[in-house]
Structure formats: C-alpha cells, structure tokens
Amino acid sequence: MTPRKKLQGLVAATITPMTPDGQINLSVIHQYVDYLVSEQNVKNVFVNGTTGEGLSLSIQERKQLAEEWICQGKDKLDHVIIHVGALSLPESQELARHAAAIDASGIAVIAPFFFKPTNKDELIAFLQKVASEAPAVPFYYYHIPHLTGVTIHVEELLDGIKERIPTFQGVKFSDTDLLDLAQCINKNESEQFAFLYGVDEQLLSALAIGANGAVGSTYNYLGRKTNQMLQAFAKPDLALARKYQFLTGEFLNFGIKLGFGVAQTKAVMTFVSGIPMGPPRFPLVSASEEFIVKAKAKLDSIVWPDGD
Numbered sequence: 557m558t559p560r561k562k563l564q565g566l567v568a569a570t571i572t573p574m575t576p577d578g579q580i581n582l583s584v585i586h587q588y589v590d591y592l593v594s595e596q597n598v599k600n601v602f603v604n605g606t607t608g609e610g611l612s613l614s615i616q617e618r619k620q621l622a623e624e625w626i627c628q629g630k631d632k633l634d635h636v637i638i639h640v641g642a643l644s645l646p647e648s649q650e651l652a653r654h655a656a657a658i659d660a661s662g663i664a665v666i667a668p669f670f671f672k673p674t675n676k677d678e679l680i681a682f683l684q685k686v687a688s689e690a691p692a693v694p695f696y697y698y699h700i701p702h703l704t705g706v707t708i709h710v711e712e713l714l715d716g717i718k719e720r721i722p723t724f725q726g727v728k729f730s731d732t733d734l735l736d737l738a739q740c741i742n743k744n745e746s747e748q749f750a751f752l753y754g755v756d757e758q759l760l761s762a763l764a765i766g767a768n769g770a771v772g773s774t775y776n777y778l779g780r781k782t783n784q785m786l787q788a789f790a791k792p793d794l795a796l797a798r799k800y801q802f803l804t805g806e807f808l809n810f811g812i813k814l815g816f817g818v819a820q821t822k823a824v825m826t827f828v829s830g831i832p833m834g835p836p837r838f839p840l841v842s843a844s845e846e847f848i849v850k851a852k853a854k855l856d857s858i859v860w861p862d863g864d
C-alpha cells in the first residue's frame with residue numbers, strides 16, 4: 557500500500573476480532589473495514605497495537621492480521637500502519653520485514669518493556685535496528701509510557717533521530733504529558749514529522765497544541781462524532797468542538813469508573829457495530845454483562861450536537 561496522503565486525521569486502533577474459543581477471527585475484517593469507512597468515516601488503521609492485543613498474539617497471528625487488513629483495506633483505506641514492536645528484537649525485525657513485504661503504509665514500534673532501555677540512545681538503537689529492516693517504510697515511534705514504563709521524553713528522542721532512522725516519520729503519542737508533546741511540536745518547525753495523539757478523551761487539547769491527528773480505540777465506534785469535533789476545531793468553532801470532547805469524555809469517564817479497557821472496547825464495538833469482536837485473550841477477561849448494559853444505556857442517552 558503506497559501512501560497517497562500524509563498521515564493525519566483519525567486512525568482507528570483496531571480491535572482483534574476473536575472467535576468464542578479465542579482464535580483470531582479474520583473472517584469479519586472485510587465487514588470491519590467497510591464499517592469504519594462507511595459508518596465512521598475513518599480511513600486509517602493502526603493494527604496489532606494495544607487495542608489489538610498485539611503483544612498477546614503470536615508472530616504468526618500478527619502476520620495473518622496484518623495481511624488481512626492490507627488485503628481488505630486495498631482501495632478502501634488510506635493508511636494501514638502495522639505495529640511491529642515486540643520484546644524480542646529478532647521477532648520485531650521479522651515483523652518489520654513482513655510488513656514491508658506486504659506493502660504496509662507504515663510501521664510503529666513500542667519501547668521494549670521487560671528489559672527496558674534506560675536512556676534515549678539505547679531506545680533509538682533498538683528502534684533503529686527494527687526500522688532498518690524495512691528501509692522504505694515510514695516509521696513511527698509508539699510512546700505509551702504508562703504501559704511500557706519507559707518514560708524517556710519524546711522531545712529528547714527527536715534530537716538527531718532522522719540521521720539515525722531515515723524513515724522516521726513521527727510519533728503515536730499515548731501520554732497525558734502535553735508539555736512533552738508541545739516541546740516536540742515546537743521542535744518540528746519544518747513539519748516533517750506527524751504527531752498522532754493517543755488519549756482520546758483529551759484530543760482537543762492536543763489539537764490545540766498542534767497534533768496532526770489521533771490514533772485511538774474510540775474511533776472504531778465514535779469516529780464520526782470525533783470527525784465532527786475535528787471539523788469544528790478547524791473552522792474554528794471551539795464551543796462546538798468542546799461539546800463533542802465533553803460528550804466523548806462523559807462516556808469514557810463513565811466507562812473508566814466501571815473499569816474500561818481493551819475487553820470493554822471489544823464489547824462496546826460489538827454492540828455499536830453489530831460485528832462480533834469476541835472475547836479478549838487472557839490475562840484480559842470479557843466485560844461483564846453489567847458493564848455492557850450500563851455502557852449501552854450511557855451511550856444511548858448522549859444527545860450529540862448533530863442531533864444523532
């Protein structure tokens with residue numbers, strides 16, 4: 557998939573559909589792509605990340621999912637970014653080579669989080685060894701410090717990164733540290749890099765700082781609403797943009813109090829889209845019936861500014 561457009565706007569962090577007995581369910585990805593494009597107006601996906609339980613999947617499963625998303629997304633999606641991060645460098649490199657071979661529009665890598673890099677140079681060295689296996693594929697660093705425990709500021713990482721990783725294209729920034737994000741954007745004067753924000757409930761603040769777009773789980777089922785927020789922000793109609801952010805925030809705040817996570821995202825996507833996402837993989841466990849009933853009632857009770 558040769559990228560036709562710069563990566564910006566919304567990117568859905570895809571869920572990995574599973575069968576009731578816990579096998580990956582490739583058969584619904586065709587329907588999933590059509591749903592994102594036609595119902596959510598989302599044409600970019602980030603596959604095998606956190607929401608996709610990428611680190612809980614085997615290498616073989618990750619390759620099968622990447623292939624299916626690229627195949628089903630052909631001529632429908634603008635960007636299919638494959639997360640190829642892993643604890644084992646050779647596995648991550650293998651996934652990067654595979655993503656290049658199937659013509660992914662980008663790859664992303666999370667910081668290794670068992671044995672961790674202790675400084676910027678060690679982190680860049682790891683990223684470089686993966687990125688160099690896919691020398692023609694745009695590369696994104698996936699920063700999610702509350703899950704990896706790797707808290708090296710992205711702003712530090714940017715210094716000299718393009719020299720060491722010529723394919724470096726930007727960052728998926730899943731952190732609430734807006735000072736770090738602002739420093740990154742301030743350094744990116746020539747706008748050569750993209751900063752995609754990953755905390756959906758705070759996206760408007762990141763847009764105000766200068767984020768180019770967003771990667772997140774809620775764009776699977778609230779993509780259309782969030783696109784309205786993006787449009788209001790661009791107009792600019794800040795009062796309207798805030799209204800959308802407050803309402804998505806209201807839903808997420810409600811969900812977070814009930815224990816919102818990947819399993820709950822699977823359940824919400826199932827009842828909103830009608831596409832069976834199945835259970836999560838252990839150690840995650842399925843959302844409770846109580847969560848599903850309450851989350852559905854909450855979502856149904858929200859009155860959006862567009863009247864839907």
Ligand SMILES: CC(=O)N[C@@H]([C@@H](O)[C@H](O)[C@H](O)CO)[C@@H](O)CC(=O)C(=O)O
Nearest residue numbers: 569605606607730754755756771772773
């Ligand atoms: C920890 C986590 O899962 N964060 C999500 C958010 O989209 C998150 O679900 C949302 O902001 C609700 O809290 C994304 O940043 C993750 C993501 O993009 C991915 O699946 O790779």
